[in-house]
Every structure is written in structure tokens, then in C-alpha cells.
Amino acid sequence: xxxxxTLPAFCEGIDHFAEALTGFADYxxxxxxxxxQTAIAAVNDPEAIYQTILAxxxxxxxxxxxxASKQSGHPGGFASIxxxxxxxxxxxHKNILTEVGHHAPGFYSNVFLDRSLEQMGIATVQQMRDxxxxxxxxxxxLSGQIPGLLNPAGPLGQGQHFAMAAAKLNxxxxxxxxxxxxxxGEPYIMSSFGHFNTAFPQVTNFLPVxxxxxxSQEHHSMVSTKGNAEMMEYWYGxxxxxxxxxxxxEFDDVGQRGDYxxxxxxxxxxxxxxxxxxxxxxxxxxxxxxxxxLTVLIVKQLKGAGVHxxxxxxxxxxxxxxxxxxxxxxxxxARSLTPAAWELVRTNYERAGGGAAAQTVVTEMVRTVxxxxxxxxxxxxxxxxxxxxxxxMGELVVHVGQQDPSFIVTNADGNAASGINNIxxxxxxxxxxxxxxYFQQPQGQVxxxxxxxxCAGLAAGQALLGARSLWCSYESFVIxxxxxxxxxxxxxxxxxxxxxxxxxxxxxxxxxxxxxGWTHQRPEIENYFAAMMRNGNVFPLxxxxxxxxxxxYEWALNIRNRGVTITASKSPLxxxxxxxxxxxxxxxxxxxxxxxxxxxxxxxxxxxxxTLIPVLEAAEQLKAQGIGSKIVxxxxxxxxxxxxxxxxDMCSEPDDxxxxxxxxxxxxxxxxxxxxxxxxxxxxxxxxxxxxxxxxIFAWRRGETAANAAAVMAxxxxxxxxxxxxxxxxxx
Numbered sequence: 001x002x003x004x005x006t007l008p009a010f011c012e013g014i015d016h017f018a019e020a021l022t023g024f025a026d027y028x029x030x031x032x033x034x035x036x037q038t039a040i041a042a043v044n045d046p047e048a049i050y051q052t053i054l055a056x057x058x059x060x061x062x063x064x065x066x067x068a069s070k071q072s073g074h075p076g077g078f079a080s081i082x083x084x085x086x087x088x089x090x091x092x093h094k095n096i097l098t099e100v101g102h103h104a105p106g107f108y109s110n111v112f113l114d115r116s117l118e119q120m121g122i123a124t125v126q127q128m129r130d131x132x133x134x135x136x137x138x139x140x141x142l143s144g145q146i147p148g149l150l151n152p153a154g155p156l157g158q159g160q161h162f163a164m165a166a167a168k169l170n171x172x173x174x175x176x177x178x179x180x181x182x183x184x185g186e187p188y189i190m191s192s193f194g195h196f197n198t199a200f201p202q203v204t205n206f207l208p209v210x211x212x213x214x215x216s217q218e219h220h221s222m223v224s225t226k227g228n229a230e231m232m233e234y235w236y237g238x239x240x241x242x243x244x245x246x247x248x249x250e251f252d253d254v255g256q257r258g259d260y261x262x263x264x265x266x267x268x269x270x271x272x273x274x275x276x277x278x279x280x281x282x283x284x285x286x287x288x289x290x291x292x293x294l295t296v297l298i299v300k301q302l303k304g305a306g307v308h309x310x311x312x313x314x315x316x317x318x319x320x321x322x323x324x325x326x327x328x329x330x331x332x333x334a335r336s337l338t339p340a341a342w343e344l345v346r347t348n349y350e351r352a353g354g355g356a357a358a359q360t361v362v363t364e365m366v367r368t369v370x371x372x373x374x375x376x377x378x379x380x381x382x383x384x385x386x387x388x389x390x391x392x393m394g395e396l397v398v399h400v401g402q403q404d405p406s407f408i409v410t411n412a413d414g415n416a417a418s419g420i421n422n423i424x425x426x427x428x429x430x431x432x433x434x435x436x437x438y439f440q441q442p443q444g445q446v447x448x449x450x451x452x453x454x455c456a457g458l459a460a461g462q463a464l465l466g467a468r469s470l471w472c473s474y475e476s477f478v479i480x481x482x483x484x485x486x487x488x489x490x491x492x493x494x495x496x497x498x499x500x501x502x503x504x505x506x507x508x509x510x511x512x513x514x515x516x517g518w519t520h521q522r523p524e525i526e527n528y529f530a531a532m533m534r535n536g537n538v539f540p541l542x543x544x545x546x547x548x549x550x551x552x553y554e555w556a557l558n559i560r561n562r563g564v565t566i567t568a569s570k571s572p573l574x575x576x577x578x579x580x581x582x583x584x585x586x587x588x589x590x591x592x593x594x595x596x597x598x599x600x601x602x603x604x605x606x607x608x609x610x611t612l613i614p615v616l617e618a619a620e621q622l623k624a625q626g627i628g629s630k631i632v633x634x635x636x637x638x639x640x641x642x643x644x645x646x647x648x649d650m651c652s653e654p655d656d657x658x659x660x661x662x663x664x665x666x667x668x669x670x671x672x673x674x675x676x677x678x679x680x681x682x683x684x685x686x687x688x689x690x691x692x693x694x695x696x697i698f699a700w701r702r703g704e705t706a707a708n709a710a711a712v713m714a715x716x717x718x719x720x721x722x723x724x725x726x727x728x729x730x731x732x
Contacts, residue, residue, distance in 0.1 A: 008343050010115075013126025015065060015323055016336040022268050023050055028344055032090065033351040039092030043279040046272070048090065051348060053275050054337060055086035055113070057264070058345045060306040061335040062109035062125065066138075068308075068323045068332075069129040073140065076304040076314025078106025080213035081178055083263060083275060084246075084299045085110055087282045088176055088209075094353035095166065095361045097151045097177040099159025099189070100211070101141035102315070107149055108138045114349040116148030116358035144464070144491030145652070148357030148364070150175075151464070152491035157186030158484045160208065161457025164196045165465050167206040168458075169406060170362050174286050176207040176297075181223050182216030188453040190238045195449035196458070197239055197294050199430045207289045208296045213303035214260040215312040224260075231298065241293040244285040246278050248301040264306035264335070307331050366497050367466025370404045372557065377550050379579050386572035387546035389609065390419040390507050393553050393566070397470060398426030400557065401445045404468055410447045410455035411472040412481075418472060418507035419570030456481030460488035463502035464495075468557075475506040475567060476513065476522040486532065489563030493537045493651045498560040503553070506567045510700060511610045511678045511709045518703025521712070523679035529565055530682035533638045536648040537562045537655065540683065542607045543582065544593070544633045545575050551582035552635065561653035567679075569609050571709070576612065582635055589639035589659050589686075590632045590667060594619065598628025602727040603670035605687045607634045607677035610709055615676055617720035622727065630670055640664070640686035664690050672730040674698060674723055678713070694730040698723065 007017075021028070027050035032040045040048035059082040060075075067073030077100060078085075088096060089110070098107060111117055112128055122128050122138075131137030138146065142153040151162035163177035179189060193208070212231065214224040223231065232243045248263045249256075253270035256262065263274050281297065288295040304314025308321070308331040321328060337345070354360050376399050380387055397420070401407045409415070415423045421439075428444030435441075447458055452473060459471035461484075473481065488502055506525075513520035532538040539562055543549035549568050556564040576593060585591040590605070593612070596619055604615045612633065619629040634640070643658045659667070668687065673695040675684035681699035688695060698718055706712045713719060 007339050008346065010124055010346060011339060011342050012124040013129055016332045018336045018338050021338055021341055024338065024341060027051065028054070028341060031344055031347045031351065033348045035351070038352060038354045040090050043283050044276060049272050049276045049279065051344060052086050052090045052279060053271055054341050055090065055345050055348065056082040057306065057335045058113060058337060058342065059086060059106060059109050061332060061337070062112065062128070063106045064307045064328065064331055064335070065125070065323060066109070066129050066132045067105050067317050068321055068325070068328045070133050071317055071319050071321050072133055073105050074102035074316045075105060075307045076309070076316070077180060077211060077213065078103040079307045079314065080301045080303045080305045081209070081211045081299055082106065082306070083278055083301070084209055084282060084297070087275070087279050089349060089352045091279070091283055091286065092353050093174050093176060093286060094357040095150060095173055095175050097159050097163045097166070097175060098142065098153050099156060099183055100178055100180040101153035103178065104140060104142045104153070105132065107142060108132070108146065111146070111148035111357050113346060114148070114352065114356045116356045119147040119358050143494050145494035145496055147496070148361060150361055150363045152487050154487055155483045156180070156183035157188040157453070158457065158487060160189055160192055161461045161484060162464065163206040164192070164203070165458055165461030166362060168200060168203050169367070169462065169465055169467050171205065172290070173362065174205055174207060174290055176209050178209045178211055181210060181212045181214070181221040184210070185222045188451065191451055192449070192454040192457060194239050195451070195454055198432060199447060202292065204289050204292055204294050207285055210296060210298040212298055212300040215303040215315070217315050218312050220312070228300070235296050239294060240296050242285065242288040242295040243298065244281045244295065245298040245300065246281050248274055251277070260300065260302040262302045262305040262310060306335055363465060363497070367499070369466070369468060369500060372400060372403045375399060375554055377554065377579070380547055380575045382575050382578060384575050386574055388419045388570060388572050389543060389546040389549040389568040390505065390570045391422060392546035393505065393549045393568070394420035394422040396550060396553050397423050400468060401427040406462070406467045407469065408445055408447055408458060408462055409470045409472060410459045412448065412450050412452045412455045413474050413477060414448065415446065415472060418474065420472065452477055452481035453484065456485045460485050460502045463500050464488045464491060466499050468500045469502065471504045473504070473506055474508045474520065475525060476508070476510065476520045478506055479522070479525055482528055485563065489532065489538055490535065492561040492563065493535060495561055495652050498653060501556055501559050501562040501564050503556045504565045506565055507570045509567060509569055509608070509610065509678060510703060511712050512569055512571055514706040514708050514712045517705040521703030523700045526680035527682050530680055530685065532563070533641070534646050536646050536651040537653070539563070539636055539638050540565045540567065541636055542634060543568050544577055544609050544612060544635070545573055547575055547579055548577050548582040548635065551579045551586065555586050561651070562655070571610070573609055577633065585633065585635035587639065587657060588663060588667065589636050590634040592630060592667065593633040594631045596623050596629045598623070598626055600731055601628040601630055601670035602731070603668055603673045603693070604629065604631045604723070605634055605668060605673060605675045605684065606631060607637065607679065607683050611676055611678045611718060614713060614718055614720045615723065618723035621720055621724045627727070627731070632667055637683050637686055640690070642690065645686070645689070672727050674727060676718065676723070678718065696726055696730065
């Protein structure tokens with residue numbers, strides 16, 4: 001249909017308009033959200049009900065048209081929850097999060113309607129179509145760079161962490177989070193809700209909204225066979241106080257088959273009844289959540305409701321599913337609005353919640369964090385008594401927590417096991433049972449679920465939302481929490497506001513875990529961070545002793561929008577460095593720990609603390625043969641890349657600190673270079689890329705049960721004898 005001449009400007013790019021809408025003359029005369037108001041006045045007002053239906057249809061139309069414009073994207077899942085999203089907005093709630101990355105086009109449509117996307121130059125439907133799934137546009141999955149949207153979304157089982165972190169940091173504000181029934185099978189979702197509620201029973205202002213549409217990506221969802229009572233019992237059984245369920249089938253007036261039905265197929269009277277109950281129950285669920293009751297809202301409606309197909313077939317579009325395709329055109333025409341209806345929806349969305357989400361939601365403001373004052377740094381004498389690096393850092397962590405009440409420390413395996421029991425003593429384990437013996441109390445700042453995903457989720461979520469945190473873990477176990485940490489660090493790279501770095505302390509490296517065998521010897525996790533270094537805002541740090549770790553944490557506390565991992569031993573080790581040397585290395589990548597003159601020079605590029613022990617021994621053996629050596633302790637390998645290797649210039653808070661060629665030659669110049677690490681060889685890539693000397697790498701190969709660290713290193717070829725033999729061979 002041709003667009004009329006009175007077309008609102010933002011509607012440019014809409015392909016189909018309705019000539020008239022049933023009920024509009026009765027219920028569409030004035031916006032349901034009055035001037036100066038932020039929500040509808042009453043959930044049983046027929047005008048509010050009808051106009052919420054218009055908003056849901058507008059969301060479906062936009063979602064399908066922008067995805068079909070690129071013959072790519074996922075319209076079906078969001079289509080089944082569009083009514084609830086519209087209801088939340090019309091009730092004034094815009095701090096909406098999601099666990100489902102595939103709902104991205106629907107969420108983009110939602111923030112387009114209230115003008116949030118104008119901040120990125122998207123003012124019309126045509127511009128939204130043009131920039132969907134394009135660089136610097138509307139990414140295929142939610143990102144940190146889209147105005148008005150609170151969280152990134154990609155891998156399943158993550159969104160609830162952002163909602164809980166947001167609720168903890170922002171009392172009195174409702175944070176709905178949509179959870180897909182396909183993703184409900186992820187084990188993390190319910191366990192993380194359970195532990196969080198036990199630890200923070202007073203924080204209930206997040207509202208899971210279950211998208212129960214019966215289908216996953218390519219088949220029925222695994223919970224599709226549950227009945228309503230069984231689904232409600234499932235949530236009650238997992239600790240929820242209120243389970244609010246709305247089943248579209250109860251309002252079906254056209255005789256659809258099956259347990260899951262499409263409300264857009266109802267007659268207007270049926271749609272009005274369905275939406276009235278949905279508004280009513282959504283309001284009740286919000287009230288429960290804001291008043292101390294752990295609540296879930298479940299909306300049961302067929303996947304693909306109101307778009308081109310139904311069930312799993314509605315999940316995504318394929319090449320050929322264009323805006324000209326007959327079934328796409330039919331669906332768009334069925335959901336099309338008149339220009340006046342589009343204008344009405346836009347006005348309600350502008351007023352809802354007090355304005356555009358890009359101006360009102362919590363992530364659009366930089367969160368103020370308390371000043372930490374002077375960190376209680378303790379610089380130990382070089383060559384003095386051995387110290388535990390993690391314990392030295394723990395003293396600083398306690399200070400941070402005492403100065404910043406929102407600060408949280410998370411650890412699944414226990415701080416005491418990582419040499420940081422001083423954190424437990426100073427900040428207390430968060431637990432409903434007070435017990436002085438275990439340093440636990442209900443007001444603690446140490447969060448200890450037995451789940452790395454829950455640990456990483458709350459810590460990384462807090463950082464993304466503007467607060468300080470620290471995730472602690474055994475290096476060997478962190479793999480289960482890394483997906484969400486990676487999601488957050490990538491989001492930080494794209495984020496339009498500064499936020500504290502997401503900081504991790506990974507202890508008990510493989511070399512310390514001899515008698516536990518390979519289960520505790522998994523330093524290949526460093527491959528993950530080595531790959532992420534090229535992202536531009538990821539900084540794995542490897543302090544060489546108890547002085548070095550303090551300087552590393554000091555630096556991490558003062559940077560923004562970065563992911564920092566600090567890997568250190570929990571064993572007492574010699575003090576080899578000064579604060580000044582590590583501070584220099586945080587800019588230059590490393591520092592010269594020791595240099596012995598000789599006719600030829602073997603350079604050791606060393607990552608780690610315990611690995612320095614056999615390297616120092618090798619230097620002495622070379623010295624006895626008249627061969628000089630230089631030991632470079634690498635603290636921040638990311639600094640050693642060439643600028644062109646790293647996507648630093650694409651980061652919202654760009655960091656272009658890289659060692660120049662001349663500086664690299666000064667630091668690592670010699671006749672032979674040996675890279676040595678107790679972890680992944682990938683961490684030494686920047687050194688190997690730039691060095692022109694004959695060179696080789698000694699790195700972790702495999703885990704094995706052994707009596708001590710030296711034996712584990714020997715199994716992996718990390719011995720002084722092996723270093724000397726290879727150095728002499730390379731020297732010719």
C-alpha cells in the first residue's frame with residue numbers, strides 16, 4: 001500500500017500501512033499515557049489495553065521487516081513475548097534486560113520506538129533497516145554500544161547475572177529479564193537465582209520473564225511438554241515466592257490446536273481480554289518483585305506469534321526470506337498499522353518511563369564509585385623474607401571493600417585455599433548463618449557460590465553496570481565462568497560510557513598443584529586470554545612476586561573498560577622486584593630482572609613467578625661456562641604486541657600503549673632468546689613475532705601427578721638443564 005502524505009517522519013522505510021484498524025476510532029483518540037505521566041493510569045482502561053496491543057504489533061512489524069531487509073536475523077522468539085515487552089513499557093518499566101541474544105532485533109525495535117536509537121543516527125525505519133547487522137550499526141546480537149539497552153546478550157544462561165547485579169546496585173528499580181524456554185535447560189540459570197537469593201534475600205527487584213513458547217532454535221523446547229501446574233511448581237521448587245503465569249490459550253476464541261497458541265489470531269475481543277490480564281498480572285509481578293518477593297512472570301504463547309511462520313520455523317530467516325517474499329509480505333500486512341496508530345505508539349513510548357531509554361535507564365549514566373584513598377601498599381625488601389603474593393594483594397582487596405560498600409569479591413573454591421583468607425577475615429563471607437570461625441555473616445562482601453559461572457556473572461555484571469568487583473578462582477577451574485567474562489569484556493570494548501575494569505585473580509597455577517594431578521593443572525586456560533589480548537582491552541598480568549602483584553592491582557583499579565586477569569602463586573616466593581619495576585613493566589610489557597655479562601648473551605623472556613626459579617638457576621650455569629644472560633620478567637604481554645596486531649583503536653576507551661621496535665630491541669636484544677612460561681605458549685606470541693634472534697619456547701605440555709612444583713616443571717621440560725642445553729645449541 002502507498003504511504004499517505006501525512007506519514008510521520010520516523011515511518012520512512014515502512015513498506016505496508018493499514019487503511020484502517022478495528023477499534024481505533026473507539027480506543028485510539030488520545031495517548032493512553034497522558035502528558036507528564038510515565039505510565040498508563042489503569043490496567044483495565046480499554047484505551048490502555050488497546051494501545052498496548054498496537055505497541056506489540058508495532059514491535060512485531062519492525063522486527064520482521066528489519067530482519068527480512070537483510071534476509072537474516074531472528075524474529076520468531078521475540079514475537080512470542082512482544083505483548084509482555086509492550087506491557088512492561090506501558091507500565092513505565094524500561095530497564096529491561098535479556099538472556100536471549102536472538103531477540104536482538106525486537107529489542108532494537110523497542111528502543112527505536114522511544115527514539116533511543118537517534119543517538120546513533122537512526123531516526124527512521126529505513127535507517128534501522130539499512131544498519132541492521134552492519135558494522136557500527138545494529139549488531140546481530142545485543143552489544144554494549146546500543147543506546148538504551150542494558151546488557152550484551154549472546155551465549156545462553158547469562159542475562160540473569162546482569163539483572164541480579166543491576167538490582168543489587170539499584171534498589172527500588174525493576175529490572176525485568178527475559179529468559180527463553182530453550183535456554184532454560186542451561187544449568188546456570190536456576191542455580192544462580194537460588195544462590196543469589198540466599199545471599200541477598202532483600203534484593204528481589206529483578207523480574208525473570210519466561211518466554212514459554214514451546215520451541216527452541218530448531219525443534220520443540222525441552223520444557224514444552226510441561227503443563228502449567230508443573231511449570232509453576234518448578235519455579236516454586238527453586239525458591240520463588242510468586243509465580244505469575246499468563247497462558248494465551250485461555251483467551252483463544254478461534255479454536256487453535258495445541259497447548260501453545262498465537263494471540264494475534266484472536267478476534268479483537270479475545271486480544272483485549274488477553275492483554276488486560278497480561279497488563280494486570282505484569283503489574284502484580286512488578287509489585288511483588290519491588291516489595292521483597294522473589295517473583296517470575298511466565299508468558300505462554302506460541303513461538304512466532306504474529307510473524308511469518310510459527311514454531312521453530314519462525315526462529316530465523318534464511319537467504320531468500322526477503323521483504324518481497326509472499327509469506328513475509330502477508331505477515332507484514334497483517335501486523336501493519338495506520339500512520340495515526342504509529343504516531344500514537346511513538347507518543348506513548350516517548351512518555352513511558354519518563355523519556356527515551358537512552359536517557360533514563362541506569363546504564364546510560366556513569367555510576368559514581370567511592371574514592372579509595374591511599375592504598376595500603378607494602379613494599380617488601382628485595383632478597384628478604386619470602387612472601388605469598390596473593391596474600392599481599394588480599395590486604396589491598398580488604399581496603400577496597402572497606403572503602404566501597406558495593407564492592408564484591410566472588411570465589412567458588414574458597415579464598416582460604418588461594419592464600420587470601422585475609423579477604424574473608426576483613427570483608428566476611430556473605431552467608432545467612434553467622435559464624436565467627438568461618439568469618440561469615442549476612443552482611444559480608446565475599447560471594448561464594450559453588451559455581452564459577454555465578455561467580456564470574458555477578459562480578460563481571462557489577463563491573464559492566466559501573467561498580468567495582470573481583471572474581472577470584474583457581475586457574476584450573478575458571479573455564480566454566482569465562483564465557484560471561486568474555487561477553488562483558490567485549491561489551492566494555494564497545495561501551496559508550498566508562499566503567500571500572502572487570503578484574504580477576506587466578507591462583508594456584510598448575511605448577512603448584514603437583515599431587516592433585518591434571519584436574520588441577522589446566523594452564524591452557526591462558527590460551528583463552530592470549531587470544532583475547534588482540535581484542536584491544538584485555539590485559540593478562542603475570543606479577544613476579546608479592547611486590548609486583550600489588551602494583552598490578554593498583555594499576556587495574558585505576559583503569560576503565562578493560563578486562564584484567566592477574567595470575568599468581570599462593571606459595572611463599574622470593575621478593576625479586578620493586579614497585580617501580582612492575583610499574584615500568586605495566587607500560588613496557590616487562591623489565592630486566594637480572595643481567596649477567598658474557599661474551600654471548602642468552603635472553604630469557606619469562607612469564608610467571610615460579611618459573612623464574614629454574615631460569616635463575618640456568619643463568620648461573622651459563623655464567624659458569626662464560627655465557628652471559630638477561631632475564632626479562634614479562635608482566636603485561638599485551639604491551640609487547642605491535643600496534644597493528646591489536647584492535648585497540650576500535651575500543652571505546654582506546655589504549656595505544658605498545659613497546660616500540662627500538663624499545664623491544666633494547667629489552668629483548670641478545671644472541672639467543674628463550675621464552676619460558678608455566679602456562680600456554682600462546683602468551684609468548686608477541687615476543688616470538690618480534691624477536692629476530694635464534695629462539696625457542698619452553699611451555700606447559702601436560703598435567704601429571706608429581707610430588708612438588710619442581711617435578712611438575714621437569715615433566716614439562718621446564719628445567720635449568722634443559723634451558724642451558726637449548727641455549728648452547730642455538731648459540732651454535
